[in-house]
Structures are given as C-alpha cells and as structure tokens.
Amino acid sequence: MPDRKQFRDLAPPERAHEAIGSLSLSPAPETVPLEDAAGRVLADRVDATLDVPGFDRASVDGYALRAADTFGADEADPARLELVGEVHAGTEPDVEVAEGECAEISTGAVVPPGADAVVMVERTDRDDDAVLVRTSLAPGDRIMFAGADIAGGERALGPGTELTAREIGLLSALGVDEVPVRGRPTVGIVSTGDELVRPGQPLDADRGEIYDVNSYAVAAGVREAGGEPRLYEHAGDDYDAMEAVLREAAAECDLVLSSGSTSASAVDVIYRVIEDSGELLLHGVAVKPGKPMLVGRLAESAYVGLPGYPVSALTIFRTFVAPAIREAAGLPEPRTATVEGRMAVSERYAEGRLRLMPVGLVADGDGETLVYPVDKGSGATTSLVEADGVVEVPADTERLDEGETVTVQSFSPNVRTPTVYGVGEDDPALSRLLDRVERPRYLALGSREGLRRLRNGVPDVAVTSAPGDPGFDADELGAWNREWGLVVPAGNPDGVSGLGDLVDSELRFVNRTSNAGLRTTLGNALADLAAERDVDRHDLVSAIEGFDAGVRAHESPARRVSAGKADVGLGLRATADSLGMGFVPCGTERVRLLGNPDRVAKPGVRALAEAVASGDDVFDALAGYDADRD
Amino acid sequence: MPDRKQFRDLAPPERAHEAIGSLSLSPAPETVPLEDAAGRVLADRVDATLDVPGFDRASVDGYALRAADTFGADEADPARLELVGEVHAGTEPDVEVAEGECAEISTGAVVPPGADAVVMVERTDRDDDAVLVRTSLAPGDRIMFAGADIAGGERALGPGTELTAREIGLLSALGVDEVPVRGRPTVGIVSTGDELVRPGQPLDADRGEIYDVNSYAVAAGVREAGGEPRLYEHAGDDYDAMEAVLREAAAECDLVLSSGSTSASAVDVIYRVIEDSGELLLHGVAVKPGKPMLVGRLAESAYVGLPGYPVSALTIFRTFVAPAIREAAGLPEPRTATVEGRMAVSERYAEGRLRLMPVGLVADGDGETLVYPVDKGSGATTSLVEADGVVEVPADTERLDEGETVTVQSFSPNVRTPTVYGVGEDDPALSRLLDRVERPRYLALGSREGLRRLRNGVPDVAVTSAPGDPGFDADELGAWNREWGLVVPAGNPDGVSGLGDLVDSELRFVNRTSNAGLRTTLGNALADLAAERDVDRHDLVSAIEGFDAGVRAHESPARRVSAGKADVGLGLRATADSLGMGFVPCGTERVRLLGNPDRVAKPGVRALAEAVASGDDVFDALAGYDADRD
Known part of the structure; x- marks a missing residue:
C-alpha cells in the first residue's frame, strides 16, 4: 500500500x-485588434485623440443656412433663400453660404462655411432656385458641433472596463483599431x-x-x-x-x-x-x-x-x-442566479465539512420550486448534468428537512429548470420521444424506482412497464407496447427457442437489475413456466446461471452477449434489431407514462404526453413496438 | 433632393x-472537436455507446475480496484473508480471488474475478501475507459496477442542450471527441x-x-x-x-x-x-x-x-x-437582468412610438436605485457607454414623473452600476484620478452643468472650478489648483503676452463653451481688465474675435490652434505642455470636488475623495498643477 x-x-x-x-x-497586458477585443478587459485608460465628430455635422437632410435669415419665418410667411450649392456626406464643401443663401446638405455632411444652422427638408419647399424655409431657426439648430460627442483629450474609457459591443462602438468612433487589454x-x-x-x-x-x-x-x-x-x-x-x-x-x-x-x-x-x-x-x-x-x-x-x-x-x-x-x-464575478426552493425530501449530513450539495430543481403543480439532492456517488459523471446548481450546507448543519427553504446557486445565470422531470424504465422509444420535448430531464433508473419516486412526490412523471394499479394516485398519460425476449448472438448459435432453454441448458444468462420492469416481466413469465411445469419457481430460477445478477440498461445484456461474456441476455426486439443480434420472442409488455396528478397541467408534462400520443412514427421505426391507444 | x-x-x-x-x-448543423464544443448547442441526441465505467471498478484503495468471507467480522474479531496479489488502476488483473483470499486494489482498478466487494484500507491491518478485515461487507460494497454511471444505449444528452463544462465532462466520459452541434x-x-x-x-x-x-x-x-x-x-x-x-x-x-x-x-x-x-x-x-x-x-x-x-x-x-x-x-434567450428604480427626473415623450429609452443608474444615499435618461441625440456614440440599460416606454405613455418606479432592462445579466457618478469640469488630473476608482462614471460637461445636476440630486459629485458658495448644500470633498492661460503655437509666433493682446491685436481666439468653468474664470479676468482700463466689459470682449463661440473640452481650443484654425486658445498649462505648444499664463484656479451630502458615505464617492487626497503624484506629473490642502 x-x-x-x-x-x-x-x-x-x-x-x-x-x-x-x-x-x-x-499575465502581462497585451494589445489586440479591435475586432478581437470584445469580451476583453481594458488594461489602460483610453482618451480620445480626436474630436468626434471631427467637423460641424448636419444632423438631418435639409439646407445649411444662416439662422438670422430665418428669424420670424413660419408656415404662412416663409423665408426665401437662394440655393447656391450642395454638400454631400463624405465630401468637402465647395460652397460658402452668405446672407440670404442656403446650400442643400445631407445628413452627416460638413456644414459649409458661413452657415450656422440646418433646416430639415420637411420644413421647406423648393421654388426654382430658391428655397422657402417655413420655420425660424436658432444658430446651432440641427448641427452636431465638432467634438460635441467626445473631444480630443477627453477620457473615453477607464482601465478595467469590460469591452462589449457598446465599448467597441465608442472605440471605433475614436478610430482605435488596437486595444490594450488585460492578458x-x-x-x-x-x-x-x-x-x-x-x-x-x-x-x-x-x-x-x-x-x-x-x-x-x-x-x-x-x-x-x-x-x-x-x-x-x-x-x-x-x-x-x-x-x-x-x-x-x-x-x-x-x-x-x-x-x-x-x-x-x-x-x-x-x-x-x-x-x-x-x-x-x-x-x-x-x-x-x-x-x-x-x-x-x-x-x-x-x-x-x-x-x-x-x-x-x-x-x-x-x-x-x-x-x-x-x-x-480582470473580469467581474458573474452574478450567479440564486433560486429559492423547498427541499423535496429530507437530507441528513454529519461529516462536519462544508457541503456543496448538487441539486436538481423541479416546479411543483403550483409553480413553486422543489429542490432535490443529486447524489450518485462521487465517481459518477452523469450527476454533472442531472443537477441544476448547488446548495451550500454549512459544516454544522446535520439535517435539512423536507419542505425547508434553501437557496440554490445555479450553475449559470440563465437558470433553465427542466420543463418535465421523469424517472423510470429505460426504453429506446421513450428516448426518441424525449427529443420532441424542450429541456426534459429523464433518469432511466427503472420502473420500480420511477414508481417509488413518483409516489414520494418529486418527479412529474414515471415510466413503468409494471402492470396494474401502482398503489397510489397517478394519471395515465399514454402507453405503448414493446416486444421482449431473449437476445442471442446473430444466427442464434445455441439454438435457443424460449425461456425453457435457460433452465434446461448450460447457458450463461444476463438479467436486468431489479429496478427494471423488464426483469419483473421475466420473473412473471418464469413463474408461469414453473406453474406449467409444476415445479417450484425458486428451483426453476436457481437453475438459470446469472439470473440473480443484473445489469442496468436496456442494451446492457445484449452488449454482454455481443462481447462473448454471456450466451443469452434479457432484452427487447428493438435492441437485438439495432445491434444486429438474434432474438427469441417471449411476449409483449405495456409501458405506461404515469403522471403526478398535481403536475399534469405543466407544459412539459403535456408536451411529453403529446409526444407519446403522436409518436406513431417512432413506434413504427422500432422493431417490436406499437402504440397503445386504449 | x-x-x-x-x-x-x-x-x-x-x-x-x-x-x-x-x-x-x-445554418446546417456541423461537427466540431470536443475541445471546441463549449458554448455550442447539441444538434442531435447523444446516446452512450459504451458502459461507464466499462468494468466493475473499485471506488476506494483497499482489498478486493468475497463479501461472504467477512460476514460477522468487526474491530475485535477481524476476518483474516490471504493476500494473493495486487491490481492497479490501468492494468488488467492477473489474479483471481478465491474463498479466504484477497487482492490489494487501488481506486479505479478493475475488481478481479472472484471478488464481489472491496474493503477500504482504513478498515484493515496487514499481518505478513495476511490481511485482517475489521468490518463486515455486503456484496457490491465499494464497487461501481460496469454501466452504473451510464450504460451503452442510454440517452445521454438531448438535442438542443447547451454545452457547458458539465456536458463536456459527460461527453468526455463517453469517449466522444466529435460533437454534432447547431451551426x-x-x-x-x-x-x-x-x-x-x-x-x-x-x-x-x-x-x-x-x-x-x-x-x-x-x-x-x-x-x-x-x-x-x-x-x-x-x-x-x-x-x-x-x-x-x-x-x-x-x-x-x-x-x-x-x-x-x-x-x-x-x-x-x-x-x-x-x-x-x-x-x-x-x-x-x-x-x-x-x-x-x-x-x-x-x-x-x-x-x-x-x-x-x-x-x-x-x-x-x-x-x-x-x-x-x-x-x-439554438441558444436560449438570456435572462436579462431587470432592475427596478425610481425616475430621478421627469421625462416627457409624445411621439406615439414605443420608446426604448437608454438610462443610467445611480444609487442614492439609501442604496435605492435612481434611473436617469441618457439622451445626447442619436448621433452620439458616447451615450452607448453612458447608459446601463433601457426602459421600455409604451407608445401611449406621455410622461414619466420624477420618483415614478420603472423597470430597467440591463444591457447585460451582470449589472454593475457605477460606484460613483460625477458631472463637471473637464480636467486632465481628474481623468487620471478616476483611474484609481473602480467603475466610476464621469461626464465632463463643465462646471456649470455639474453644479446644475448636483443641485437636482442626480449625480453623487460635481467637479467645479467656479469659486464661492454653489448656492445649495454640498460637501467639499477635495480640491486642487491648475494654472490657466492662453495656448499659442510653439515659440509663440505672434508674441502674445497676455489677455490685453486678445483685445488689442487681430488674433483669432478660441474660447470654451459656456458650461466650462474655465470660460467663467476668463470672463472674470476680462472684467478685471475692463475695470483696470476703465472700459465697458462688453466693449472689451466684443473686440475679441471668437469670444462668443466655444468648444467643449480642455484640449479643444489648443487643437484648433495647433490645426492652424486659430491663433490663441483658452487652456491649461498642462494641456499646452502635453501638446508641445506655447503657453502664456494668466492665473491659477481652484478646482473642487463637491459631493451630495446624502451620498458622501458611498464607497465610490469615498474612493474618489481619497484619490484626490492622495493624488500628489498625479498633480506633480502635470505642469501647472498642485494639490490644494486647505
């Protein structure tokens, strides 16, 4: 050791x-091109080195003129000015405006010498070479003077400024194309x-x-x-x-x-x-x-x-x-969104260390947030995505009670609680149907665990292949049928023909774990076989090598068989089909979507039920599946 | 037109x-390497194609054994097992564990054939080639079974999932190195x-x-x-x-x-x-x-x-x-932070269109948020960075009253209101002092506008070079002196020697705008000159070409002179010095930092006052400046 x-x-x-x-x-500061500066942090102050605008600029399309020439003008009694030229944006004026004169000007153009105001075209009329100005103007009207936006020498942005589109805009206006930023x-x-x-x-x-x-x-x-x-x-x-x-x-x-x-x-x-x-x-x-x-x-x-x-x-x-x-x-601490919620279950803890407890969030029927711990053991990577945030539990807190209010630090500022939270049977059709729901969360922990959790009030729905009344109040929101049986290598080399061979031959069998509804279905079929043979069910199953163990997911037994580690696995026709393996049918089981009655109005629950109801294309595409429309 | x-x-x-x-x-979906996938959005569902872990894995450092051999063992009466080998992480076991035997195993290693549990090293003692196990174990203890995290065929991530560090982790665990993402x-x-x-x-x-x-x-x-x-x-x-x-x-x-x-x-x-x-x-x-x-x-x-x-x-x-x-x-709408605040001023609007009003935010003395419109005309780029967000004003709202509560949609989820908001004189020393304050906002609109706004209760501080009592309640938080005068071309080609030359010679002069404290200081000096000459002040200034006009910032007159558009500009010795121009001194003026008495405890206000108090290095570095320590 x-x-x-x-x-x-x-x-x-x-x-x-x-x-x-x-x-x-x-790290040391660096200089980056303006186009790469977004998201960076300014290392030094940036002062304007030029006036913006760099000239007296017309703010509207219209006519540059002397304001004094318009004093007293109005709709009824316009001032009449001689049109002596025009100035376009991006050109140097080649006209000077004297008393009684005006020049046509476009937005953004340089106000020509002599003019001290601009009238917008909408307040004028043309009369041959004259312009009738139907309003009085003051000097400076409709002109943005040089440096009025920012003037050379002025402080533009301070060190430590985070550069977003807005700051990039200001730096552009200043003609800055290289930006000193924090490394x-x-x-x-x-x-x-x-x-x-x-x-x-x-x-x-x-x-x-x-x-x-x-x-x-x-x-x-x-x-x-x-x-x-x-x-x-x-x-x-x-x-x-x-x-x-x-x-x-x-x-x-x-x-x-x-x-x-x-x-x-x-x-x-x-x-x-x-x-x-x-x-x-x-x-x-x-x-x-x-x-x-x-x-x-x-x-x-x-x-x-x-x-x-x-x-x-x-x-x-x-x-x-x-x-x-x-x-x-140099970046600010992000404002982590915090969410208040009630503990959906009680949680004990007594290790005397600060605990950063990963939790999932689910909205209850009233839209209130329920918080449940996600703890699959520290070696699990799936818990990374099954949690929405963390509750900090102080070292001296030994217990959080169900219903207690806790504060969740969300993993991102854009908290997006799943629209529907389900637990239950692992099923390839369900996996595809979930693609049609926005932000679902589904834990394929098996029918038994799905029903247990649904009864405890945390998830919105459970998916189960266990038949009959679950023993608590739940709404059936949809169902489908799937063919199950024995998955064998392609070509069925051992000539397996049914469940009896598991008992009678020396076949290495791979079962599912006890949470899987499929294992229960197998157990029931074996009980029927025992009754048919008039033998004790326990003796029957103990003759099956590997019956007591079990693997988790719907493909797992087939994969064991495929890897040569077993001869026969419990599975679905759809699985055998998709993996190119042989299949010995044993029956059909009904898989049901059950909902917490308080939650059936949640949009995500309705979307999932709708996906099941309209999922014929999914059922048609999978071997051994069909919709159940009872 | x-x-x-x-x-x-x-x-x-x-x-x-x-x-x-x-x-x-x-755009069409694309495939990106895993290392570039963060921030992207999954285009398709990703199912696990392998079991994670791919083998029965030891969760602790210790010994792999048969649980049945430990039944009944405890501290006082340990089970004694023969040590028959060892298994390290990353190696295939070359040992099989039979009844009464154990193998040393490290965290993450493959549980060797024959073993069905692992005991942590802390619960054991070594005794030569034997191991004493001081606890009872159940089958499966301290083992993470193959596929227990996620099993081949299981749904791992759905389409539309935004990929963050957590999802990247899960994809890594699945061995995925190329990810189908939305374009x-x-x-x-x-x-x-x-x-x-x-x-x-x-x-x-x-x-x-x-x-x-x-x-x-x-x-x-x-x-x-x-x-x-x-x-x-x-x-x-x-x-x-x-x-x-x-x-x-x-x-x-x-x-x-x-x-x-x-x-x-x-x-x-x-x-x-x-x-x-x-x-x-x-x-x-x-x-x-x-x-x-x-x-x-x-x-x-x-x-x-x-x-x-x-x-x-x-x-x-x-x-x-x-x-x-x-x-x-495929990205979610970001949860734009919204901020509630009270209008700091009244605002009229009657154009019958939805108005997206850019606003700035400032905390008042009680920490409550005040909201003020930022409107410098649509041609201004500086207003891009002078606003913190937008208030949506419906088309039929004609007036927002001072004190009315409004909702501000912040420009980013990380709202960071400036720590101090100041308005006033444009001053190169102040510009440097502001670098020492975190997130200041300062609008260099001149002494007059600074005082006006401070009196109206919106900014925290004003900076003014106007002497005397401002006429309302304000705390002096610091002050400094700056030498002012006439900025002329290098070498003073016109031989300007003082204010009298502006009146007596045909010099083209550039003044500051009427908001600038420096213009007031010049006006006072010219009034003194008129008194000295026993002439009317109005006659005196009307003899100065360019006196009535004015430009905005402290460098602006000097820049006009430098560009050959004028002969003399109003300015500071520091400005002339930094631009390499000539300077004719006229006097010294005192620049004061005045604070809204309700806001002087704000951390940003205190930081700015402290920057002034400890800013001797800044004043020493600028020509014509010194600290004012009255």
Missing part, C-alpha cells in the same frame, strides 16, 4: 480562497493517472481504462472564467514523467491544474513533485466534495491540484479556482 | 419581430456611406469623414448572440457597388445586415437593391430610436437594414435581430 497522505488537518474553505488569492496568476491567464491542465485515455482514443476496459473526463471539462471551465486553457499530454503516475510534464506546464503557464487520477499513488507523486520543485501552501480542504485539494507554487507558476472525481474536480474548480482566474483576467 | 422614403406607415414592433421570425436564418448563423455586415472610414485608417475631417462605428460594434453583438460575424468591405453609396457587395454577402451568409450610413441617398440605394434582388417585408418600425429599419430577403439570405446612428443601430439589433440569431443558433 503506498504511503497515503491522510489529509488529517483539513483547512477551512476560507483558507483555501486565501491561499489561491496569495498566488499571482496575472488572459494561461492555465495548464495536466491529467494524471495510468488508467486515463483521451476521448476519441480506443479504450481497453479489461485493463480498467476510462476516458479522461476532467481535462476537457476543466478546460471548458477555464475558458468560461476568462482563462486560456492548455492541455498537456497525459502523464503516467511515475515520478519522472509527472515531474517533466508539470515543469513544462509551469514554465509555460500562469497556473497549472492537475487533475484526473483518483488513485493515492498518483496524488502522492504529485505531492512529491510539488514539494521538490515548488511550495505547498495548503493540503486538504474541509469541503465535500473536494477534500483532497492542493494549493501551491510550482517553479514560477501557481498550482492547484484538483480532486480526481469529475464532480469533485468541477465543484472545486468552480468554487475556488474560477474566481481567481476571473480576478486575474 | 433624393426621392426620400418617408416611412409613413410605421409597423408596430410586434410586426418587426414577426417579419424577422419568418425569415430562415438557421452558427453567419451574419454579414455591410457598412454603407461614402463618409465612413474603418478604424485605424487615416481620416479626413474636412471631407466630413467619420469612423465606421457600427461594423465592429454590431459584429461584437453578433458574436455575443451566438452568430459568426463577417465584415464586408465598405461600399460607397452608388447602386452598382452596393449591389455587388450585398449580393456577395447574401451568397455567403445566412443573414445580411446593412448599417452605417445615415444619409437618405444610401438608404434609397439599399432600398432599390433589395427590391430588385429580393423582397422587402417591412419598412419602418414604430420605435424610437430605430424607425428606419428594413426587413426582407436578399437572394437566398435574410436581410435586415439597421439604422445608421450607432445608438439606434445597436438598440434595434439588440431588440429585434439578436433574438433571431440566438434562436437560429
């Missing part, structure tokens, strides 16, 4: 903020762990390889925070390789983040590299998730070691690292 | 939304108007040239909305050139925006090109600013003609075009 660091003296979260704050991440901190991301493989590369699951989740996810987080991510080649867990890549990253970046491995040996190697080549300021923080966080310096660069599990890594990144990157980039 | 289109039948704003909504801007609409920006010059190019103000503001500003807006801007070479106002560039843009883009020129002739040419090469759906909208908006089709592309004035162009873009771009890109 490696000499595992125990993180015994966990630092309070404030200490972690301080430690990161004490590091210098700020973006370069953030190196070093992924560690012998078992990690970059997405897109082949994966050997037998060796325990998994895809590297943190590199691209943290890189996206770095970019969102205004930093420039740089991914480094994955380093193995040995000291020399790790030291080489960390030193390379430290030489090239303002901040180095390591992340990826969950193994103690990799953490230990990093720990030693930092101690040898830099300084460790902090080791372990009293926060869940994310305890094993490191903060220090690595050569000239700042360093933060993120936890290996993706949820932990992103939570720690968001809470502690992103604010430091934004600060270095 | 060109045949001007009159926009007589203005469409209601809803019609403009409908017309743009009827155009198809949506970004390509938006061509055609700038029109003979008078427009791209920033960075030389400008000939005598010809009435101005920098093109809309191209880069609208491009930044397009990017913010999720589109891909493409700038086209500026087209002149003649039909052939305009038609060529509009056709080129239409062939290459999903949407073409024209913008730039305010002249009726350019608008007319565009109008004709659209009628000849496409279809005009809408011409003129009942909204202020932004009446002259065009919506139509240009060959295969959608087309919107933006008004020429920058404030109008960006307002129309934000209100009507950006939502259509977001829709085409």
